[in-house]
Amino acid sequence: MIDLWRCVPARGRIVIALALAVLLALPLAADRYVLSVLTLIFYFAYVGQAWNLMMGYAGQLSLGHALYVGVGGYVAALMWLRLGIGPWLGVFAAVAVASAFGAVIGWLGFRFGIAGVYFALLTIAFAEFTRIGFDHLELTGGAAGLFLPFEEKRMGEWWNLRGGQLLFYYLALALASGAVLLVALMARSRLGYQWRAVREDEVAARALGIDAFAVKMAAVIISSAMTAVGGVFYAFYYNNLFPSQVFEISRSIELILAPIVGGLGTVFGPVIGAFVLTPLGEALIAATSRLGINAPGVKAVFYGLILIVIISVMPNGVWPRLAALFGLKGRPP
Amino acid sequence: MTALLAAANLSKRFAGLVAVDQVSFAVAASEIFAVIGPNGAGKTTLFAMIAGALAPDDGTVTFAGARIDGLTPDAVCRRGIARTFQIVRPFPALSVEDNVVIGALLRRADMRSARAHARAVLEMLDLADKRGAIASSLTLPDRKRLEVARALATDPKLLLLDEVMAGLRPTETDRMVAILKRLNRDTGMTILLIEHVMRAVMALASRVLVLHHGATIAQGAPEAVVREPAVIASYLGVEATS
Amino acid sequence: MGGKYSPTFRKSCYCKTYGNGIIPPMWSIYLNVAVQGVLTGLVYGLMALGLSVIFGVVRVVNFAHGEFAVAAMYGAYVLFAVFRLDPLWALLPLAAVFFFIGYGLQAALINPFVGRPEHEQFILLVGVGIIIVNVLLISFGPDARPVNLSYGFDSYEVGPLLIDKPRVFAAAAAIAVAAALFWFFGRTRTGAAIRACADNLVGAAVVGLNVKRLYALTFGLGLACVGAAGALLVTIADATPSLGPVYTLIAFIIVIIGGMGSMAGALVGGVLIGVSEALAGFLFAPSMKSMFSFALLIAVLVLRPQGLMGKRP
Numbered sequence: 001m002i003d004l005w006r007c008v009p010a011r012g013r014i015v016i017a018l019a020l021a022v023l024l025a026l027p028l029a030a031d032r033y034v035l036s037v038l039t040l041i042f043y044f045a046y047v048g049q050a051w052n053l054m055m056g057y058a059g060q061l062s063l064g065h066a067l068y069v070g071v072g073g074y075v076a077a078l079m080w081l082r083l084g085i086g087p088w089l090g091v092f093a094a095v096a097v098a099s100a101f102g103a104v105i106g107w108l109g110f111r112f113g114i115a116g117v118y119f120a121l122l123t124i125a126f127a128e129f130t131r132i133g134f135d136h137l138e139l140t141g142g143a144a145g146l147f148l149p150f151e152e153k154r155m156g157e158w159w160n161l162r163g164g165q166l167l168f169y170y171l172a173l174a175l176a177s178g179a180v181l182l183v184a185l186m187a188r189s190r191l192g193y194q195w196r197a198v199r200e201d202e203v204a205a206r207a208l209g210i211d212a213f214a215v216k217m218a219a220v221i222i223s224s225a226m227t228a229v230g231g232v233f234y235a236f237y238y239n240n241l242f243p244s245q246v247f248e249i250s251r252s253i254e255l256i257l258a259p260i261v262g263g264l265g266t267v268f269g270p271v272i273g274a275f276v277l278t279p280l281g282e283a284l285i286a287a288t289s290r291l292g293i294n295a296p297g298v299k300a301v302f303y304g305l306i307l308i309v310i311i312s313v314m315p316n317g318v319w320p321r322l323a324a325l326f327g328l329k330g331r332p333p
Numbered sequence: 334m335t336a337l338l339a340a341a342n343l344s345k346r347f348a349g350l351v352a353v354d355q356v357s358f359a360v361a362a363s364e365i366f367a368v369i370g371p372n373g374a375g376k377t378t379l380f381a382m383i384a385g386a387l388a389p390d391d392g393t394v395t396f397a398g399a400r401i402d403g404l405t406p407d408a409v410c411r412r413g414i415a416r417t418f419q420i421v422r423p424f425p426a427l428s429v430e431d432n433v434v435i436g437a438l439l440r441r442a443d444m445r446s447a448r449a450h451a452r453a454v455l456e457m458l459d460l461a462d463k464r465g466a467i468a469s470s471l472t473l474p475d476r477k478r479l480e481v482a483r484a485l486a487t488d489p490k491l492l493l494l495d496e497v498m499a500g501l502r503p504t505e506t507d508r509m510v511a512i513l514k515r516l517n518r519d520t521g522m523t524i525l526l527i528e529h530v531m532r533a534v535m536a537l538a539s540r541v542l543v544l545h546h547g548a549t550i551a552q553g554a555p556e557a558v559v560r561e562p563a564v565i566a567s568y569l570g571v572e573a574t575s
Numbered sequence: 576m577g578g579k580y581s582p583t584f585r586k587s588c589y590c591k592t593y594g595n596g597i598i599p600p601m602w603s604i605y606l607n608v609a610v611q612g613v614l615t616g617l618v619y620g621l622m623a624l625g626l627s628v629i630f631g632v633v634r635v636v637n638f639a640h641g642e643f644a645v646a647a648m649y650g651a652y653v654l655f656a657v658f659r660l661d662p663l664w665a666l667l668p669l670a671a672v673f674f675f676i677g678y679g680l681q682a683a684l685i686n687p688f689v690g691r692p693e694h695e696q697f698i699l700l701v702g703v704g705i706i707i708v709n710v711l712l713i714s715f716g717p718d719a720r721p722v723n724l725s726y727g728f729d730s731y732e733v734g735p736l737l738i739d740k741p742r743v744f745a746a747a748a749a750i751a752v753a754a755a756l757f758w759f760f761g762r763t764r765t766g767a768a769i770r771a772c773a774d775n776l777v778g779a780a781v782v783g784l785n786v787k788r789l790y791a792l793t794f795g796l797g798l799a800c801v802g803a804a805g806a807l808l809v810t811i812a813d814a815t816p817s818l819g820p821v822y823t824l825i826a827f828i829i830v831i832i833g834g835m836g837s838m839a840g841a842l843v844g845g846v847l848i849g850v851s852e853a854l855a856g857f858l859f860a861p862s863m864k865s866m867f868s869f870a871l872l873i874a875v876l877v878l879r880p881q882g883l884m885g886k887r888p
Binding site: 253 | 636687691693694697698699704705706708709710712713820824827828831860862863865866870872873876878880
């Protein structure tokens with residue numbers, strides 16, 4: 001890790017240190033609304049980073065990532081509600097189940113040579129199938145959903161994720177920071193290089209001895225496991241889960257916006273993307289609600305426009321341009 | 334001689350067309366062996382069967398005493414055979430050095446030693462000064478040398494070169510020939526190459542196999558093969574020997 | 576069903592049981608459901624035909640396909656509400672309008688993306704789809720907008736079958752439009768030129784075909800199909816913004832099952848999906864009808880990615 005720090009240019013180190021210091025101290029000064037927006041930013045940075053691993057580095061397009069959020073959330077929530085087991089244990093089960101889903105999808109896709117558009121459609125099909133399935137599943141509450149009840153006496157049990165905005169703020173910050181660190185380490189690792197080789201040219205990668213199947217499976221499993229943790233966070237933060245909300249395709253698309261706008265295949269891309277998109281979206285909702293226009297619709301149109309503009313003009317995302325501009329590019333190891 | 338690579342009765346059919354017809358040959362360790370012939374003779378199909386990209390319909394491929402026919406391309410590489418592609422396939426968005434590092438990572442789990450090895454290989458291929466360049470920005474001759482460097486970084490026992498001189502000017506061809514000669518002399522690397530550029534074949538190969546319509550029409554030392562009537566008639570033309 | 580059966584027996588086969596309380600035999604209920612499915616499926620097939628043409632030729636992953644269909648549904652709704660124009664007639668102006676939209680969109684926005692990585696095309700069209708759906712949402716609100724035709728509840732009685740008139744007309748119109756498209760691709764020079772582009776892009780350019788213009792033309796034709804399909808869809812379903820993504824997925828499922836690049840496959844696939852959704856919705860629950868389609872998609876992707884009539888991808 002010291003090696004990693006050494007690769008960050010001096011300017012970059014200052015920016016990172018400052019940013020962390022500010023974010024850690026912010027709750028002293030900011031109000032609840034600001035903290036909730038930031039929590040949302042950290043959440044999207046986190047799940048965006050998980051998706052970035054699979055798409056930005058390994059080049060496998062998944063448009064059904066909401067599946068892992070949902071599965072992770074439901075498993076942890078069910079363990080809490082039905083078995084009284086807290087999320088600090090439940091998260092392991094959530095990760096296990098979600099990775100199993102990921103492994104199945106990966107195995108089907110990679111073993112049978114389903115790639116590109118077809119693979120993306122495969123992921124969508126699984127997410128949709130699961131959504132409709134959960135709608136009719138008694139065990140998970142069906143379409144009516146699951147609710148985590150508010151228990152006054154439990155507030156303060158941070159290990160059970162029962163707490164106020166502050167708890168979730170720091171948890172989300174920890175998750176997002178952890179994800180950035182993880183991606184930074186993986187990007188420089190042997191697996192990270194093998195991912196990029198497979199992404200660039202799978203045939204050439206195989207001719208160099210890379211087991212493309214194993215490498216791609218690793219990407220799906222790690223990505224789905226990471227995303228599941230986000231799902232656990234989601235379940236205990238919002239305290240409700242509906243199949244039609246959690247698994248639906250617009251959620252899958254929502255979580256890929258930040259990495260794409262910020263920059264696929266970069267360490268800070270998803271973070272920058274989340275910081276750009278979420279506040280703008282919230283501000284737009286606030287502005288349009290006051291004017292009485294359909295707020296969610298306007299926000300969505302805005303996101304649609306941003307997608308089109310970014311993918312046309314800056315397909316590599318905002319972060320690479322910004323980094324070049326401010327001299328923040330990392331040196332190779 | 335105990336052959337490093339031995340192909341026995343290799344055949345491949347594509348929906349009625351016989352691409353490779355009962356071809357047998359052996360390559361000794363530290364030898365440079367060339368496969369030549371007109372377009373469509375089956376050279377690349379032969380290569381593909383050795384490299385694991387295609388499974389033979391008939392026949393066997395033996396490498397270092399073990400059979401490798403039917404193995405996947407990555408398994409073949411792990412056994413010690415590295416190949417280049419006729420149309421080069423660099424990793425476009427990665428730097429020259431990173432391209433070679435990926436090759437080096439086959440036998441080295443440690444990033445540091447992989448990078449050191451990559452730099453040494455780049456040195457050998459005269460690409461050290463371009464190691465920071467992005468692969469997609471390279472000219473064709475540089476890309477060809479990158480392709481060879483990347484394959485070399487996997488520490489192979491046998492190097493398969495598929496028309497590595499194609500598209501190079503005579504000076505660049507000579508440069509590549511010199512590099513390959515040096516490689517063979519200094520490290521004892523065994524090289525099996527497909528080539529059209531006769532200048533390179535005559536300069537490098539100790540033995541030559543000539544294919545035509547998928548079948549062997551001549552095999553032996555280059556000077557002898559080049560004079561055989563069948564070879565002249567099907568491929569070289571009368572001027573080649575004058 | 577001819578003279579083999581007595582009139583009383585035939586009457587008892589009708590699905591409409593209120594009145595005489597006779598429950599028709601199961602097989603005739605299934606048959607009715609299946610026939611409904613076939614007719615609906617033909618309209619889905621027309622929509623998917625547009626995608627097949629676009630993806631098969633221009634190779635663009637039109638992930639806004641269903642959203643365009645829903646926009647056409649709203650178009651037909653407006654034309655009906657304002658001019659009392661029957662959607663079957665509205666089909667013509669809508670197809671024309673969507674042709675120009677498609678042509679313009681391809682020429683102006685999508686063309687630079689033709690050679691680019693697939694995920695970038697996907698994202699571009701996802702963005703377009705999001706904008707379409709939400710503009711509709713803002714303009715019309717989230718509630719369903721029905722088109723109440725005068726003959727909306729009429730049906731034809733054919734033996735034991737009770738078939739909705741709107742569905743019959745819609746299916747017939749779908750077949751007519753598809754036939755026109757087949758004629759265009761099979762019999763005209765431009766159609767042949769477009770097929771050439773699909774087969775061999777470099778070769779087409781080399782012989783002097785204006786690929787850019789042909790691509791725009793093709794996208795226009797594809798969206799014209801969608802425009803027509805939307806006009807027909809509104810006679811069998813209410814216009815709702817949220818149907819956009821649903822129809823996009825249906826279109827992709829049909830094209831993959833029927834076979835990418837096969838126009839006949841799109842129609843066959845459409846019928847297959849129409850029938851399976853109708854039967855699944857009937858046997859299980861209406862809300863579960865898509866589950867079977869998605870399971871079928873997964874099976875086809877894994878086992879036979881070229882679909883029923885397509886070429887291996």
